[in-house]
Amino acid sequence: MAEEEVRSFLRRLGEEFPSALGPEEPLPLRPLSRGPISLEELQGESLELGLRLLDTWSTPAELSALLCQAAVAKVLQSDLSPFHCPPETQPTQEQDQDQVQLLQSEPFQRFFLNTLREVGMAWHRTPPTLSPSSTSFVPLCFTHAIRNTRRKMEDRHLALAQFSQLFNLQDGVERRYYAVFDGHGGVDAATFASAHLQVCLSRQPELRSDAAAAFRHAFQLTDRMFRDKARRERLRSGSTGVAVLIQDQTLTLAWLGDSQALLVSQGNVVHLMEPHKPEREDERRRVEDLGGCVTFNGCWRVNGTYAVSRAIGDFDQKPYVSGEADCCTTQLSGVEDYLLLACDGFFDTVTPAEVPQLVLDVLGGGEGDAATGEGVAQKLVAHAREAGSSDNITVMVVFLRPPQSVLAQGRVASATTQPGPDNYNTQDASEQ
Structure with a gap:
């Protein structure tokens, strides 16, 4: 500026x-x-x-x-x-x-x-001096969230493209932070996490050297801080969460529960994570080793109560509902298309393999400024709802390169292959 x-x-x-x-x-x-x-x-x-x-x-x-x-x-x-x-x-x-x-x-x-x-x-x-971005393309972030058929909207989300400036981290590293939180039993835990997780993360001394460890500690600290608030104010709620920190060309993902993030690179879905669900074998075993149980009552639940096995809050079921986040780190090469973060209200009715074609359909739809990325998150939310989702739905799409480039490459790929979702392969982040 x-x-x-x-x-x-x-x-x-x-x-x-x-x-x-x-x-x-x-x-x-x-x-x-x-x-x-x-x-x-x-x-x-x-x-x-x-x-x-x-x-x-x-x-x-x-x-x-x-x-x-x-x-x-x-x-x-x-x-x-x-x-x-x-x-x-x-x-x-x-x-x-x-x-x-x-x-x-x-x-x-x-x-x-x-x-x-x-x-x-x-x-x-005396105006301050604003430092120019060292990158030629600043990621574009589009988010859409709806209450859907639920009585209350308990999702929260946050995008901080100026993470380093906000927390005065003067080491020359550009950091961008994106997160989606899906509350249950009330909105307090999701609201608290959306305000404090990034602050806790910024305070971790190992943020530069080991962002995954910094994220794990930040989730634990946020959970402990919310416990203190919940005791003071007699709050009872919980929240899953998925958060991403991009430091220059390093992407670190952390999550609790069944909110998810996926990366799309050159039309391919890059597998980054497995959501925490009670029926997941290792999660079931962890709960049972602690003396709890996983039972089916409409869906799989921890001790017959919560349908998530990890979350911020839910203190009446700690440690069975764990507050320990999982993390992964991947290096970005510059060919990645976009990052998508969403709550389970989206992924309950939309598979990761469907996402690339859905995004291309919106970008190439010719409606208004579709090719700029505007409307992508809104269309994805609408698709999930039409596919049968009744839950709160939040979708955040972060374009890591210009949407027009994503569309152009998609059209080239479509011209050389038969159309259909099977053209979009899924690969593990370790294969990049």
Whole structure:
């Protein structure tokens, strides 16, 4: 972005946010938590609110990331004692929880947003320098999510193309983060994971050297943090999750439960993972070795309750429902088409082998800007619903090269082979 463009958006911030919020003035957006938050949750809660607010003003993603990062850094150096909860609202020893200092959510978030405004006003006078991307093509991400026939929408998703900027990781590595969470028994676990998993990941010292280990630790930490919140607020819910971190040309995938990710490279589905389901032989054996059981009641369930064998939350069935993520890492060569992340509401009725042709059909459909990738996720969700899915459905498609190139190569392949899904082979990531 040019300096004048940065100034223009910062001027817009001043117009939309002309004065600091007063002590009793309502927040422009509802914060993630109404109840008290811990110091450990402060960064995730603030970044989620700040990014969401700036998105309503169509602020460029990199500028949003830098603004939020700078505001959080300033807040963390401030005296937060005015926002401490009164002693009577602190957790007690009877709750079997370590003593932690809690903050009043709304007054603190009002302070954070005022700090965000201060940073923006200062930058309007002296704009920051935005570093140009070192890659010729920045991945395009399209997401579509529907409640479908369910009473509530319990899915959550997040795309952070400016992961390094948001967390001030100044090592010259471009990082992009994508995640889908599928909640059950309520939305609290999915909402919590979507706000905090990436923060936990950014704090792991081994992020650069061993991203898989960093992901495993981040999932465990997120699960433990949600346990603390669930105890304070008497929450009962769980969430599967699938998350991807791309560091330059290295893709690391981590998952819990039956949400899935697949990679399509030159029209071929690259097998990256096996979802965690109770009927999977190794998962059944793990549950039984712990003294639990896997039974069939409409579907396979752990101890007759949950239809997933790994998840964030579901504390009444820990450790049978494990909070330990599985991970895999693969090197990208530049010929990969796109990455798809989705919840089980999609994969219940759509097989991975069907995806490449479905995407090509949308790209070549000639409807509006179809060839740019717009509408791909929406069409995939619609296809899953028409195929019989009644669950919440979330689909995220991340194009790793221009959609027009994916379409052109697909047309060349179609001209030399008979049409049909069998033309799209499935290969393991280790074969690349």
